[in-house]
Amino acid sequence: MQFSIILQQVVNGLSLGAVYALIAVGFALIFNVLKFSNFAHGGVLGISAYAGYIAANQFKLPLIPVILVGMVTGAILAVLVELIAFRWIRLQKGQLVYFFVTSVTMLMLLEQVLIIRFGASFESYPYTLVKVRVLQFGDVTISVTYLLSLISTIIAFSGLIYVLKKTKIGIAIRAASNDLTATSLMGINVNMVIIAAFIVSGMLGGLSGVLYGISASLSPQIGQIVVKGFIASVLGGLGSLTGVAVAAVVLGVLEVFLISTIGSGLSPVVIFLLMVVFLLVRPHGFAGVSFSDKA
C-alpha cells in the first residue's frame, strides 16, 4: 500500500476518532460523577443535531450559531433528563443498574420523539453551511467538517480540563466524582454540581450531534452513535477523561483500518471482541480508575 494511502487512512481514522472523542468525553463526564453509563447522552445528541438542522435549514443560520443552538439545546435537554429521569433514583439511593436501565429508556424515548416529529426517514444539513468542504495537502485530503470536529474536540477538551482543574465548580465536580456523600458533607450543593456536569455533558453532546449531523446525515437513530462513545469510554477507562479521548481516537483509526482490510461487515464484530478481551485483561481501561461498581 502506498504511503499516501496509509496516511490518508490515518487522517480518515483521526477524523472519525475526533467525533468519537467528543461523544465519549461527554459520556464519560457523567460516569465520573454518577458512576453509571448514561446512554441518554445519545438521545441528547440526536435532538440537538435536529435542533441545529432546523436552525440551519429553516432559519438559515450560519455555522457558528447553528453549533450554539445545538449546544444550548443539548445543555437544556441534559438537565431535563437529569431532573426527570435520574434525580429521583438518586434521591431514593437506587442501585446503579436502575440508572443504566433508565438511561437506555431515555435514549429510546428521545428517539421516538424524533420519529414522531420527523418520521423515520433521513434529513441532511445544507451543504452551504460549510463553505470550504476539503483541504488538500499533497495527496492527502482532509474533510473540513471532520477537521472542525478535531479542533472542537481539542478546544472543548482543553476547556473542560481547565474548568475541572482551575474553577470552583470544576473542583466541586471532581470532588463529587470521588465521593458524592463526602462532597455533600463538605457543604457543597451536590445537586448543583450534578446539574453543572449535565450542562457540560449536554453541551458536548450538542456539539458532537451538530458536527456529526453535518458530516453524515440525520436520522432518528443518530443517537446510537453513543455506542462508539461508550466503547471509547470503556477502553480509555471511564475514570479518566484523557484516557477516554485517546481511546476514541485510537478507536477511529482502528475502525478505518479494519474496514479497509476485513470490510465493513466484520469490523464491528472484531472491535467488540477486542473490547471484551481487553476488558478481561485490563478492566479499568487504558488509564482509568478501577471502580468497585459500574453500570
Add this chain to the structure above:
Amino acid sequence: MKKLSIIFVLMVVFALALSACATPTAAPTQAPVTQETAGGDAPVIAQPKGEILIGNLQDESGGMKALSSALTYAATMKIEEVNAAGGINGRTLKLVTYDTRSDVNEAINALRRMVEQDKVPVVLGPPIANIGIAVAPIAEELKVPIVGLFMDDKCTIQENGEPWTYMFLAQDSATYQGLTMAAYAIQELGVKKVAILYNSSNSYSVGLATPFEEAILKSGGEIVAKETYTGTDKDFRAQLTKIKSANPDVIYFPSYPVEIPLIYTQAYELGIKVPMLGSNSVPPTGLAPSTDPAATTNTFYPYGINPSDPVLVDWAAAYKAKFNSPALAQSFSGADAFGIILQAIEACGDDITSVCITEKLNTMESYKGFQGTVKLSPDTHQPIGLPLAIMTIKDGAPEFVTWYTPEGPAK
C-alpha cells in the same frame, strides 16, 4: 463479579448496536375492513360488489418511507382520477394501506392481514427488494398477485428459473439496470478498470452490483476494487480511499437514497475525480441542498423515465401540489404499477377475483404508462426491454443524456 458486570453491560450495548439495524414493528395505517368473498374454502379472493379494494404494502414510516410513499401517492392520484370518472365498471376503488416500516416480518404479517381480513384481490407492492423476496412465497401461498417495484430478480423468479406465479415487476429489473449501466460505461465512457462500492446487506444493491460486475468482466474489463458497506454506515472514506488507490476509470455505487449524498460528498472530499455511476435512487430533483454541486459534476445514473418530458413535468407538478413532495422515479413507475393493476381489474369486468386478475396480468399485451409501453414477460414477470434514461447532474440539477439498453443505445 466486576468483570462479569462489565461483560453484561457490553452485551446490552452490543444488542443495542445491533438493534440499530432493525426497525420497529408497526400498526396498520388503516383499520381492517370486511368485504364479501366468494365464500367456502376456495383460496380465491373475490369482490363481487361494492368498492374494489386494492392492497398497498408500503413503508409509511420507516427508513424507506421516501421511496415507498411515492407509490402510495401515485396510487392515490390514480384512484382519485378513476373514481372521479365513475370508477371501473361503475365501482369505485379504495386503497387499503398497511405500513411495513421496511421490516420483512411486518410486511409478511401485513400481507396476510390485508388478504385474509380485508380480502384484497390484488396488492401494490413496495420498491424494496428485501421485502419483495420475503413476500413472494407468501403471495404464492395466499394466491394473490402483487405488482411492485422490487427490482431484484429473486422477487419475481424462483431458484428453479420459473417465475413466481403471483409476483410482477413494473419497472426494469436490477439485472437489466446493472447490465445497462455496464454497457454504458464500456461503450460510451470507454472504461476498462472499474471499482464497485455496494451495500452487501441489501438485495437491491447486490442485485445491481452483481450483473454489472459480470458484464464488465465479460467485456474484458477489470474490477480493480470491490468494496462493501452495511446499511447503517455513514462514513465511506475508508472504502473510497482504497478505491482511489486502485486508480479505477469509473466507480459504480448502486446505493439507497440515504447513502448517495454521503458517497458523492466523501468521494469529492477525497479528491476522486473519475465518473461516478449511480442507481435509480437518485432523486429526479437532484441532490441539492444536501450535496455540493461540485461533488456531482461527473456522474451518470439510470432512470425509467426522462423527467424533462413535458407530460411528466405536468404530472409531477400536480403531484407536488397535492402532496408537497417532489415526484420521484418511483412515483412514475409506481403509477405504472398501479395502472397495470387497474388495467387487469378492468379486463376482469364483473369477475373481480385474485384468480382473474392474476390471469389478466399474465396475458396482458401491454400497458401504456409513464415509462413507455410496458410488456410483462410471462417467463420472468418483468418488463421486456424498456430502455433506460441515462441521466447526469449539471450544476446540481438532473439532465437527460440518452436512452440506453444492455445492448447499447436505444433505437
